[in-house]
Amino acid sequence: xxxxxxxVENAAHWAYAxxxxxxxxxxxxxxxxxxxxxxxxxxxxPWLKGMISTKANGIxxxxxxxxxxxxxxxxxxxxxxxxxxxxxxxxxxxxxxxMRLAQTRDGExxxxxxxxxxxxxxxxxxxxxxxxxxxxGDYRKTANDFEVDGIRYDQYGNPVAYYFASHPGGGDVSGxxxxxxxxxxIHLFEQERPGxxxxxxxxxxxxxxxxxxxxxxxxxxxxMENSANISGVIQTGELDGDDIDQLxxxxxxxxxxxxxxxxxxxxxxxxxxxxxxxxPTESQTDFAQQVKLxxxxxxxxxxxxxxxxxxxxxxxxxxxxxxxxxxxL
Numbered sequence: 001x002x003x004x005x006x007x008v009e010n011a012a013h014w015a016y017a018x019x020x021x022x023x024x025x026x027x028x029x030x031x032x033x034x035x036x037x038x039x040x041x042x043x044x045x046p047w048l049k050g051m052i053s054t055k056a057n058g059i060x061x062x063x064x065x066x067x068x069x070x071x072x073x074x075x076x077x078x079x080x081x082x083x084x085x086x087x088x089x090x091x092x093x094x095x096x097x098x099m100r101l102a103q104t105r106d107g108e109x110x111x112x113x114x115x116x117x118x119x120x121x122x123x124x125x126x127x128x129x130x131x132x133x134x135x136x137g138d139y140r141k142t143a144n145d146f147e148v149d150g151i152r153y154d155q156y157g158n159p160v161a162y163y164f165a166s167h168p169g170g171g172d173v174s175g176x177x178x179x180x181x182x183x184x185x186i187h188l189f190e191q192e193r194p195g196x197x198x199x200x201x202x203x204x205x206x207x208x209x210x211x212x213x214x215x216x217x218x219x220x221x222x223x224m225e226n227s228a229n230i231s232g233v234i235q236t237g238e239l240d241g242d243d244i245d246q247l248x249x250x251x252x253x254x255x256x257x258x259x260x261x262x263x264x265x266x267x268x269x270x271x272x273x274x275x276x277x278x279x280p281t282e283s284q285t286d287f288a289q290q291v292k293l294x295x296x297x298x299x300x301x302x303x304x305x306x307x308x309x310x311x312x313x314x315x316x317x318x319x320x321x322x323x324x325x326x327x328x329l
Contacts, residue, residue: 022196028136028149031200035106035132038201041210042105047292048203048210051299051306056100058305058329063093086123090116095127099188104299106132108189108199110162112180127186132199134164138177148197151187152179159187206295213291220284231258232274300328 018025042048066083068076087093095111102109109132116126135150146153150163162185165177189199203210258264264272296306302321304310310318 022193023148023198025193026196026198026200031107031198032133034201034204034207037207038105038107038203041203041207045210045214048295050308051296051301052101052104052203054305054308055104055299055301056097058325059100060093060097063087063096082122086119086121086125089119089121090126092127095129098129099186102129102131103188103190103199104202106199107201107204108132108187110135110164110188111186112164113184113186130164131167133169134167134177135162136165136168136177138163138165151197153197158182159185162187202299203295206298209291209294213288216284216287232272235271235273301325 042052064087066080068079070076099109099111110130112128112130114126114128115124117124119126137147137149146155146160150165151159152161152163154160159182161179161181163177163179165174166172190202191199201207266272292306293303296303299306302325304313304318304321305325313321
């Protein structure tokens with residue numbers, strides 16, 4: 001290891017680097033912490049909320065459309081019309097959008113296919129969205145080698161069943177739930193590492209700088225508020241011995257308000273100076289823009305899409321940036 005100046009800082013920087021496998025790295029406790037922080041930030045940051053919504057809207061749009069290409073045009077039209085009616089009846093586009101929002105914010109989302117007799121359509125299949133917290137291991141039983149936090153696999157790595165319990169945030173922490181066959185479950189997440197079975201929020205890498213941005217903004221607001229609370233200061237000039245003897249004790253000075261447009265008579269030796277407020281707007285804006293760009297790139301959003309602003313682009317530049325985003329979609 002390198003020895004010299006900065007060794008302690010360098011060791012602190014790499015303190016959390018591990019050689020764990022994907023499932024241990026993304027353990028249930030770690031994923032729970034990441035979900036809570038990601039939900040908090042996305043729920044309290046309007047820019048982040050807009051970026052997440054923009055990505056979900058771009059991917060899902062108005063929902064999937066079915067195109068049937070058999071040799072019988074009448075049959076094609078009939079199947080496509082039935083699919084469109086069924087999609088509207090179950091709110092498919094809205095449910096898929098919610099799942100995509102959850103994938104960015106929570107790291108994963110689940111949906112269970114079930115038969116809903118209340119549907120007016122011929123097709124009775126419906127989709128129930130389930131939050132990631134609900135898919136968790138049945139801790140009343142001993143997990144086997146083919147089970148990863150609520151997902152059971154066969155010896156070939158194929159999911160066999162998913163264990164869904166009540167949401168732990170709802171007050172029920174018993175872990176009592178139901179195993180659902182894998183053919184009735186949709187598990188949406190991005191596998192970033194070989195052997196990874198559960199997803200982590202797409203915002204994970206951006207969480208530290210989002211918190212840093214909020215701290216910076218609050219510090220700037222606090223600074224400006226404190227500056228605005230002091231309208232001016234009273235100073236003494238150069239004083240000789242007689243003036244010093246005539247000065248009143250500093251402790252007698254009290255804060256006072258001045259009427260608009262007033263002239264202020266002051267004791268001998270004192271002068272009134274307005275408080276100069278310096279607002280580093282340019283550096284503040286640059287810092288905020290840089291943070292937003294880093295967050296946007298972690299989500300695969302180009303600048304003009306993330307900001308909803310192409311005012312600094314010409315048309316060809318805007319299209320060029322959008323092409324990579326379009327391929328990503």
